[in-house]
Amino acid sequence: MSKFLRIPRSALPLMAGAVLAFGLIAAPPSIPAAAAQDALLYKGADRQKVLEAGAKKEGKLVIYSSLTVNQALRPMVQAFNKKYPAVKAEFWRGDTRQISQKVLAEIRANALQADVLESSGLGQIMVAAKMLEKFSSPLFAKIPAQFVDKNQLLAPSRFSYMGTAYNTKLVPTGSQPRTFEDLLDPKWKGKLAWRAHSESGDQLFVINVLQAMGDQKGEEYLKKLAGQKIVNFDGSARTLVNRVIEGEYPVALNIFLHHPLISAGKGAPVASFPMEPVPSIAGHLMIPKGVKRPHAAMLFIDFYLSDEGQNVLRKAEYYPVVSHIRPEENIAAVSPRVANLKENYVNVEDMFEFDKKATAILKKYFY
């Protein structure tokens, strides 16, 4: 080992120098105390004017989002830039974890870049970390009341409805499982797959069952379900649906219900079935603590929730959040609002309340 151990000794002075130099570079920059609250909660009649003037002074806007870039994020930001050329809006796309890692690290280092955050699942991380600013928009009035956050930290950015996908070659329509009880039928043993370690996958499935049946009955049911040897799939919901199309798994649980509809539209042998109660979750718009450009941020959130922004979302085959804009026809059939299905909206508080319980059950019976 002597050969290797020699390094630290001979390199010691260098290392000391490096640490010193790094310490100098790393000295935290001072931040101006942001009086952001005024802009974020401004309710005056001249709101639009105040925001535009403030945003113009700020000159720039940075959005971190996990919307798909080509269909939704870029068109949305481009439309915003066209409407407000004085504000140069930029975006960075990452998934929930990447956004949270990046933005939390930025806040810790006093080097916040992002002004608006958008993702699903990110809300609970940011709320728990207490790293969000309160904000309010008159457009919240157009969103169904149950989806508006009482604490003013989150605004819904998109809805997702979860349910079953099945391969129509292997499981002819009509013979697909329709209820929780159906899933216990021995013929499905080894044929069901879900996304493991996923908030909108296995976790949400378990929470939905617990909420629908109660803790005790719910756990008894899940114990039986574990006997079906559900495949723990590791990957995105869309990828799992692709595996169903390929025939790798006949049935997938708790995927986004509109994905199979889009593929079926292209002729793929797949269909979706909304098992009631349909668990639904929302993606959220958020403003990180210590935001540098509050006016521009609010201007963007207003734009996102306006008819113009919502139509960009609709065209990208996301479900709009304002009541008066219908989703695209090809995916409307599984929207509980449109198809009149029993919906179980799982909000951020529910996620918190059931998180530990669901994880414990999953660890005990399924992993």
Add this chain to the structure above:
Amino acid sequence: MSAMIESDKPPRAAPDRPAGGLRAMLSMSPLAAIMAAVLILLMLPAVIYLVQSSFYETKFDGSFGAFTFRHYVELFTNDRFLKNLVNATIYASGSAAVAIFLGVVQAWIVERTNTPGRSFVLIISIISLGVPSVLYTISFLFLLGKTGPLNQLLMWMTGSATPVFNIYSLWGMIVIEGIEFAPLSFLLLSSVFRSNDAAFEEASMMSGAGIVTTFRRITLRLALPGVLALLILIFIRAFESFETPALVGRPGGVNVLTTDIYAAIQVEIPANYGQAGAFSVMLLLIVVVLLYWYGQLSRHAEKFQTITGKGFRPRVMDLGRWRWLTAGILVLMFFVIIGFPVGIVFWVSLVPYYDGVHMAALKLMSFAHYGTVFTSNMFQGSLANTLILGAASASIVAPFTALCAWFAVRRQKGGAVLDQLASLPLIFPAIVMGVAYLQVFLHMPILYGTLLAIIIASSVRYLPYGMRYSYAGILQIHKELEEASALSGARQATTFLRIVMPLVAPAMVTCWLFVFLVAVKAVSVPILLAGPNSQVVAVTIFDLWQNGVIGELSAMGIIWTLMMTTVSVGFSLLARRYGLNVR
């Protein structure tokens, strides 16, 4: 041979004994000292962050909480760590064995035999290096999955109603990772085989030994340090690899250390940096032991130097009729490494949705996904960034490691330090490196989110690869050439520039090409370091994969692969024009 070298030992060679800290520093040439300082400055903060994180609780906002030994205690009280360690070891050694086997066979056929069409093998390697690893792994899942063509064929042949084999298993991971590393293995080994003096083989053949015996007892023996170094490199790389374990292992319930790190950072809420840190420190220690072992192995490397001042000429062997067999092997390899994987990706890029390879899908084929790729500006903004990233990283790594390797091989003062420092980035699983460098650059607001930050991080990340190319290249050059230069009055710098550089140029060009190709397809590091204006193409591809848009992903993958192949073929043609033999 070794006796000859003993007597050749120049008085100038530094004695291999430890020197005191400051004294060693002072006696280091200023250049070596500056290089070491740069390396330390680049890596130390990240290492500190890593070690620190393993001793603290992580709070919800990602900051450090209370000091704790909990993460280490948990490692050793939980049998999961041991189990995953065993899995990782089997997986890494298996992959290394597969890759080396494929690499040795190809390198030997290409460099040492007169097999027809052998120079085309280079193209296999270049195309394969141009395919993003996520796409490559996925292509094998298409090929070997339950509904893939191979299983379908075997089911038809055996009359079995269920799939014949399950790719989502440990051996599946080994095969896929091994094939993925075959081109790297070939590129590194071919430089080793090329520079072995053919005189030894000729002597063996003249003494009556056959081709097989000569290969086994002479060729392979001479290539031994190169092969072993490569074995360790691939072992380490597979040990810390992430894509294949995540895509192939996890669905099949096979976990390794990196997938646990991934789970701790990307699955748990809040991200458990503590546990990830503890895992990474364990990985670090394992890699340190491996590197030490590697150092021991290469200590006697002098015995294997074969480019000497005497007429050096590698020569190919006449295989006679056997050359058609070796040609057949090369064709087979072409299909396994490139033909089938790229073929299936091409197939997927043409069909509206993929549900296996069958005739009915032919009717649905169109170029629609390509149309989407071109009309939706998928490359917008990221193409230039990506090419700059690749070219800059490669242009930093290639000359830097050539110097490091020269210092190390010639046992100049500070050479050992440089060697170890340049190999140190191997300890960072890409995913941990992304997080560690994010912390580092956040403290440098000028760099944060810029392309330069990604270039720095990826140069650091690919230093060890550059080192292996350069090391292998310089190892083969006997010092008598430099001694001749020194005797003729040239200074150290002149010797390096006029004697060493031209001789290692082919290795450096290959090194440049390799770093370019791996840097442009990396995902884990750029994804966290990039800002709004420094996006790169590989991250776009990864996003498409995450969103499951496999049709467009495949179309974009094919276009990207074509572009990378063009870039690297163009580059090697250019290099050849200037007299560099790039193989």
